[in-house]
Amino acid sequence: MRIRTGFVSNSSSTSFLIITDDELKEGAFLELMGVTPDSPIADLFRELFSDVINASQYVDLKHVNTRVSPEAWFNTDRLSPAMIARLQQAAGQGLKAYFGTLDSETTMVQTFFCTDAFELENERIYFNYLECAW
C-alpha cells in the first residue's frame, strides 16, 4: 500500500479543439453556443470565448506538415483519436485550428465548464470539448 501525505488536489482540466474556416470571432462563437449578443447571459460565453482564445495555440492548417501526426502540430500528446481524425480531415481543406486546455482552478467560469463536456458543430465551427481529466 502506498500512502500519500500532504494535499490531494481535486482539480480538473479539459482539452479543447476548435476548427474554423476563418479566424475565430466572438460573434460566431456566441452563435455556435446558441446565445444572441444582446442576451443577458451572453457575458458567460464571452468569458469562455476569451479564456479559449487566451489558452489556445492557433495553427493555420494550410501550412502544416501532413506527413506527421497532428500532435506534432501542437506539440502535445493530449489529442484524442476523434480530434486527430478531425484535424487530418481539416488539413486537407486548409482550415484553422485552436487547441488548448482550460482548468478548474482559474476562474469560476472555467470551473463550471470543466465540469461539463460537449461537442458542437455548425456550418462554420467545430468545437470539441470532450477531453476531461480529473
Place this chain on the structure above:
Amino acid sequence: MIIPFKTSEHGQDEYIICLRSPITVAELRERMLQRAKVSQGSYAYQLIDNLHAQIFVRSLDLKADYEIYFAREYVSFSEYLRRRERLPLEIVARLAEAFDMSIGMYYYKPGYAFLTDTYGLEFLTRLVEDIPQGESS
C-alpha cells in the same frame, strides 16, 4: 425577490427565490428561455433549461413544504425555517415577512459553479426575478 446568503459551514452561495405572481412551472421555463434569448436546442438552451429544472423542479419549495407537511409540527414558518432548515436568523426574518406575498419560496443550492457572489445573483435576477429591471410586466 431573490435572497442570497452564504452557508455558515462552508461559505457556499445559496439562494431563496420567492415568486409573487401566480405562474406555472412550465410558464416559468418558457419565460426563462425567452429572457435568456437562446436558440432552441443549443448548448445555451440546455443550460437554461437545466437551471430552470434545478430551481423549480428539484429545489425545495419552503412555503409548500411548511404548509403541506410541517404546519402542525412547527408553530410558525419562522420556527420551521430556523429549526428544520437551520437558516440564519436574518434570512428567517426576511422570509417570514415575505411569506404572505409569495406563491412559492424555492431553496436553491446552485449546481453551477459560476453562480456565486454578485455575478451569480445578477445572473439569476435577470432570468428568474418576477419583474426584472427594464421589464414592465
